[in-house]
Amino acid sequence: MCKIELLPGERLDQLFTSPVKIIQNREVFSYSIDSVLLSRFPKLPKKGKILDLCAGNGAVGLFASQHTKASILLVEIQERLADMAQRSVHLNNLEQQVEVWNMDLKDLPQELPPSQIDLILCNPPYFKASETSNKNLSPYYLLARHEITTNLEEICTVAQKVLKSNGRLALVHRPDRLLDILNTLQAHKLAPKRLQFVYPKENREANMILIEAIKDGSTDGLKIFPPLYIHEEDGSYRPEIQEIYGRQ
Numbered sequence: 001m002c003k004i005e006l007l008p009g010e011r012l013d014q015l016f017t018s019p020v021k022i023i024q025n026r027e028v029f030s031y032s033i034d035s036v037l038l039s040r041f042p043k044l045p046k047k048g049k050i051l052d053l054c055a056g057n058g059a060v061g062l063f064a065s066q067h068t069k070a071s072i073l074l075v076e077i078q079e080r081l082a083d084m085a086q087r088s089v090h091l092n093n094l095e096q097q098v099e100v101w102n103m104d105l106k107d108l109p110q111e112l113p114p115s116q117i118d119l120i121l122c123n124p125p126y127f128k129a130s131e132t133s134n135k136n137l138s139p140y141y142l143l144a145r146h147e148i149t150t151n152l153e154e155i156c157t158v159a160q161k162v163l164k165s166n167g168r169l170a171l172v173h174r175p176d177r178l179l180d181i182l183n184t185l186q187a188h189k190l191a192p193k194r195l196q197f198v199y200p201k202e203n204r205e206a207n208m209i210l211i212e213a214i215k216d217g218s219t220d221g222l223k224i225f226p227p228l229y230i231h232e233e234d235g236s237y238r239p240e241i242q243e244i245y246g247r248q
Helices: 033-040 059-067 079-091 105-111 139-145 152-162 175-187 239-245
Strands: 010-014 021-025 049-053 071-076 098-102 117-122 163-173 190-199 208-215
Touching: 021 079, 033 059, 033 117, 033 163, 033 208, 033 239, 049 059, 049 152, 059 071, 059 079, 059 098, 059 117, 071 079, 079 098, 105 152, 117 152, 152 163, 152 175, 152 190, 163 175, 175 190, 175 208
Parallel strands: 049 071, 049 117, 071 098, 117 163
Antiparallel strands: 010 021, 163 208, 190 208
């Protein structure tokens, strides 16, 4: 593992089940369980090309790199976050597999050949941009959480252009956006095929959804997976989450 310089406020985090170390900064950006779950939700291609949109500090793509030999392209519009991702790639000696592009994802169709990507992973901004968007957030978190620089429409437009026929788009998002997500996917001929609701605890409302769609697929055959619960009533992780994080 290479040595890299950590900037003020940065730290290294690691899942006990993964050798990958990720550069984090609480004031700038830190991955959370949504990124971990997204990296494990779709079946990763054994080879080919994976695209991680709205990559942030690269956690989703970097975690996925341990379970596939596919090349992985991380795309992040914020220069500070893209730099964190690039240094994490270098730290983990993954330059031969993982590449980072600091750019607006809507420009990707001009930079990538059409219909070449096997799988897109995307942890997008969850909230619609509005005048009531939380102004107390740092500018980094404001852009990561609110649809200011991109939105579902742009993500699905890019996915339709760069995915292979029957290529897949996997998203993590909020349940209250489900109808918007389904409508936008289908408007771009991305057929939803797999859906899972994630709950903080039993007897609580879902706070995340994982959804996978196939380019130009049939609109029939959507599978709803069993619910995934994160915590026990005492706040400890459920066994299936402990298995992911590798700790008791």
